[in-house]
Amino acid sequence: MNANHVKIVRNAELADTHIHLEQYPPEDAARMLREFRNEGGEFVVAVSMNLESARRTERLAQQYPGLVRPAYGFHPEQPLPNATEEEALFAWMEARTDGSAGTSPSMADTGADAALSAADTGDAVSLSAADTINAVSLSTADSGNAVFLPLVDSDAGAEDDPPRMTAVGEVGLPYYSRLEAAERGETLDEAGYIRLLERFIAFAARHNLPIVLHAVYEDADIACDLLERHGVTQAHFHWFKGSEATVQRMIANGFFISFTPDLLYEEEIRQLALLYPESLVMSETDGPWPFEGPFEGRSTHPSMTAEVCREWARLRGLDESEARAQLLENARRFYDRN
Numbered sequence: 013m014n015a016n017h018v019k020i021v022r023n024a025e026l027a028d029t030h031i032h033l034e035q036y037p038p039e040d041a042a043r044m045l046r047e048f049r050n051e052g053g054e055f056v057v058a059v060s061m062n063l064e065s066a067r068r069t070e071r072l073a074q075q076y077p078g079l080v081r082p083a084y085g086f087h088p089e090q091p092l093p094n095a096t097e098e099e100a101l102f103a104w105m106e107a108r109t110d111g112s113a114g115t116s117p118s119m120a121d122t123g124a125d126a127a128l129s130a131a132d133t134g135d136a137v138s139l140s141a142a143d144t145i146n147a148v149s150l151s152t153a154d155s156g157n158a159v160f161l162p163l164v165d166s167d168a169g170a171e172d173d174p175p176r177m178t179a180v181g182e183v184g185l186p187y188y189s190r191l192e193a194a195e196r197g198e199t200l201d202e203a204g205y206i207r208l209l210e211r212f213i214a215f216a217a218r219h220n221l222p223i224v225l226h227a228v229y230e231d232a233d234i235a236c237d238l239l240e241r242h243g244v245t246q247a248h249f250h251w252f253k254g255s256e257a258t259v260q261r262m263i264a265n266g267f268f269i270s271f272t273p274d275l276l277y278e279e280e281i282r283q284l285a286l287l288y289p290e291s292l293v294m295s296e297t298d299g300p301w302p303f304e305g306p307f308e309g310r311s312t313h314p315s316m317t318a319e320v321c322r323e324w325a326r327l328r329g330l331d332e333s334e335a336r337a338q339l340l341e342n343a344r345r346f347y348d349r350n
C-alpha cells in the first residue's frame with residue numbers, strides 16, 4: 013500500500029491507546045497532537061517509564077486535558093527501581109487516584125503497606141506531617157478502606173489537585189532483557205520483576221484502574237496468573253504476541269490487546285488479528301518506537317493508527333469507517349471506565 017496517501021474518513025475517529033508521548037521533544041508532541049486532532053484523533057493514552065517520566069507525562073495531561081490520558085508505572089525492560097524509588101513512585105501514584113480505595117481490597121498490597129510507603133516518601137507528594145500521621149493511623153484502624161483520602165486532600169502546593177491517573181502502565185515483565193541476557197550467557201532473575209508487577213496489579217485492583225501490560229510470550233501467562241489471582245479484568249496487553257493457548261486464555265478473561273503499525277507487515281500479528289475478537293482490540297503506536305515496511309524512515313505518529321485501522325478492516329473484511337468506529341468504541345469502553 014502507499015502509506016503516503018492517508019484517506020481521511022470523516023465522522024469516525026481514532027485513539028492511540030499506547031504512546032510514550034513524553035519521549036518526544038515538546039514541540040514535536042504539540043505538533044503531532046494538533047495533527048492527530050485534525051485527522052479525527054480523540055485521545056491518546058500516554059504511558060510512563062518511571063517516576064521522572066510520569067511527572068513529564070502528567071504535565072502533558074495538564075496541557076492537553078482529555079486528549080492526553082496519563083498512565084503511570086515502571087517499564088520492565090530496565091533495571092528494577094531500588095526500594096526508595098519504588099515507594100516514591102507508589103506514593104506519587106496513590107496521590108493521583110480518586111481515593112476510592114477499598115472497592116477491591118487486596119491481601120498482597122494492603123492499605124497499611126501503601127500508607128507506610130507514602131509516609132516514607134512524604135517529600136514526593138509534599139505531605140504535611142499531620143496528613144501522614146492521619147493516613148497511617150487510619151490505615152491501622154481500618155486497613156484497606158479509604159485510607160488515602162488525606163493524600164488527595166493535602167495541601168500539595170504545585171501538585172495540588174493533579175489530574176487523576178487514567179491507568180497503571182506501562183508495567184510488565186522483561187522478556188527482551190531476559191533474551192539479551194541469555195545471549196550474553198547470563199541469567200536475568202525475573203523474581204523481582206514478578207513481585208513488582210504483582211504490586212502494580214494489586215494497586216490497579218484496589219483503585220479499580222485499568223492496567224497496561226508489557227508481557228509477551230511465556231511472560232503473558234505469568235501476567236495472566238497474577239491478574240486472575242487479584243481478580244483484575246481491565247487488562248490491556250499492548251503489542252501482544254503469544255501462543256494460541258495464551259490467546260484463548262486472555263480472550264476468556266476479556267483482556268484487551270492492541271495493534272501497532274506492524275500489523276501491516278508482521279505475519280504473526282496479522283494472524284493474531286484474525287483470531288482476536290473484534291470487541292477486544294484497539295489501535296496504538298508505542299511511539300516513538302520506529303516501524304519498518306511502509307513506515308521505514310518515518311517518525312512514529314499517533315495518526316499512524318489510521319493505517320492500523322485500515323489494515324485491520326482489510327484483514328477482517330470490514331468497511332474502513334466501521335473498523336475505525338469499532339476500534340474507537342473499544343478504546344472508549346476500556347479507558348472511560350473510571
Ligand SMILES: [Zn+2]
Nearest residue numbers: 030059182298
Ligand atoms: Zn510502550
